[in-house]
Amino acid sequence: MSIASKNQSIQDWITQQWVILFGKQIDQSKHKWLLGPFGEINGIGSKFIEQLAKNENLSICKSNEPKGLLKSIEQLNLPSSDLNKLSKDVIDFYENTSNYEFDLTTKWNPFFLLFGHLLKLLFSNRLQQLNIPLSSNKNSKEMNSEIVQLTDKATEKVKRIIWLRTFKQTFQVVYSGVYETCKIPNGKVCIKAIFPLPNGNATVILQPIVGENGELILKSAGRKIGDSGFYFLLKDKKGNLWTKFIKSFKDSLTVSSENNKITANQELTFYGLKVLNFRYDIKKR
Template sequence: MSLADPLQKFQDWFTQQWAILWGRKIDPDSVPWLMGPFGKTDLAGEDFIKQLAEDEELTIQRNTTSQGLIPSIDKLNLPDKELKRLSPEVIDFYENTANYFLNFSVKWNPPFKFFGHLVNILFSSRINQLNVPIGNLKASEQINSEIITLYNHKSGLVKYTFWYRTFKSTGQVLYSGIYTTCILPTGEACVKAIFPLPKGNATVILSPKVGSNGELQLKSSGRNFGDPGFYFLLNDSKGKFWAQYVSSFQDELIVFARNNKIFAEQKLTLWGMRVLKFNYEINHKSKQGHSLSNPSISGKNK
């Protein structure tokens, strides 16, 4: 039986061993749509970004004024009818994310708060990743949002785009993820977010669709390996690659514009039950909006 690398924290070893037992061995060359950088056991946050750049001989570019999570909305291969309906403000946010800052609030489903506490204690605080507040935030918390790109200085091409988000009040990392697009085996173009973890990563693949009001709907729902959804990847003790597709965990993100502002609603569910919900207000840095008014997609307040 294959084993996870024993030279790491027990909680990391345990979760990786679970993925080996219930997942599948993969050949990276056969699943290019899934692969992305793996984290290290002793590096997190900005230190990991610096080491990744050094390992792959890439140049780090920070504090850019016009970098987006994706270089062009055309990468999503949306049908012409949907692309024409998509809100121009939402397009600008995805193509020029560095020009925006975020306020957000969070609401937990009470039965899952213990799970959130456990994740924070065992993983988040130590690896400086996925630091979701456990208490419900009814008032808005401002998030510093920075796009960090790693590019080949010879070709000038960007290889990795990090969305580095920290709490303005504390400086603590909320998320540090690599954002890109991918083409699934079915031919569907999706948004892909990669969150480096020790000896592996958590990868979320989201299928895009445009709603009737011009909102962008991103869903990570699927049933089988190769579908949109949540994937846990790792290296075992012998350097072999493994992946576990977790169909029970799903992410739904809806980004929409109302009254010259951009908002987003994000719901995380497990076995069909809501775990927590985020509400975001996304403001252009040239504007001064700071209140989280939280409208619904239909335009009415909830």
């Protein structure tokens, strides 16, 4: 039986061993669409950016020019009819994300709050990753949002895009993730969000749909490896690559604009039960 690396905290080792026991060993050459950077064992948060730049021999871009989660909305390979219908405000948000700031409101299903507390106790505080507010709050929390580009030292071509989000009041890291597009096996182009974890990552693959009112709907609702959805990835002690597809966990994000005001509503469900709802009020700086 394969074993997770032992030189790490016990809770990380147990989580990784669970992925090995109930997941699937995969061939790196056949799953390039799924691959992404892994974290190291000494914390994630803002440290990850410098670690990734060093590991991949890249430079952290110092330019003050606007930076987006996407270089161009055309990366999503949407049909021309959908692209023409998509809100121009939503397009600008994805292409110039660094021009925007956020207020976050959360609403928990009380039955899943224990899971949130365990996540924070065992992982979030220590790793500085996935620090989700634990109370449903009517008053929004202001967030800092930074888009970090890692570039090739010779060509200055952008190789990695990282979205770092922290709370303004506490500077606590909420999310630190790598964003890119990928083409899943059915040929659909999706947005891939990669959240580094020790010796692995949590990857969410979101398939884009344009709604009737020009909103961009991103769904991770697949049923098997190769679909959109939520994946854990890791390397075991011998360097073998493993993944666990979490079919029961779904994510739906809708980014829309009305009267020049952009909002994003995100709903997480588990076996069809609503776990958590995020509302982001998005405004230009």
